[in-house]
Amino acid sequence: DPEVSLAPAIEWRDEPDRGCSRVTVCTWDRAGLFSKLAGSFTSAGLNILTAQIFTRTDRVVLDTFDVTSARTGVLATKEEKERFDQLLSKSLVGQVDFDPLIAKQKVANPLYQSLEGERIATEIAFDNVTSERCTVIDVQTEDRVGLLHTLSQTLSELGLDISVAKISTEKGAATDSFYVSEQSGEKILLPHRQHTIEARLRTALLNFDHRAKHP
Secondary structure, eight states: OHHHHHOOEEEEEEEGGGTEEEEEEEEEOOTTHHHHHHHHHHHTTEEEEEEEEEEOTTSEEEEEEEEEETTTSSSOOHHHHHHHHHHHHHHHHSOOOHHHHHHHHHHHOOSOOOOTTOOOOOEEEEESSSOSSOEEEEEEEEOOTTHHHHHHHHHHHTTEEEEEEEEEEETTEEEEEEEEEETTSOOOOOHHHHHHHHHHHHHHHHHHHHHHHOO
């Protein structure tokens, strides 16, 4: 049964001393997987603190996330875990429209209320030195609920494979680093391709903010 073979193996472990829950997801690699994971977490009311992605040569993916409850800021609740499990399983066998689900979270839990006029400018940089096989796209921007889903979905729509994502959030600013390659396995070296990717990411963030203000 293809549905069963697509079902992810999900394992939760609470780490009270670190104030977060660690979840490991094992599933088959597929286009847009990371953005489905990010969308499922956010829609379930969970904040992603860190993400580690590991894709084996046989296309099995082992992803580890440290998350907190957006409501309490600490361990994920039983309900939030169950909601994530359901959303992810559903999104892997069909389509889930995460935008309205994320919009609901946004209204309820603003992560960070920046002072008016104190917007954090978005900076996007391409690094072809750090990694031998991947281009690292660094995005520094104002943290918002659903940010990781928006960025990863856009990269996926551009036909890029995400092999690693590193996330750090401090004082309302998010720095997300995505290790990506073209589907052919190549790095992103051509300036016009880099410009296209940067423009699409900026447009996605503007559209995202517009939807947040005018749901």
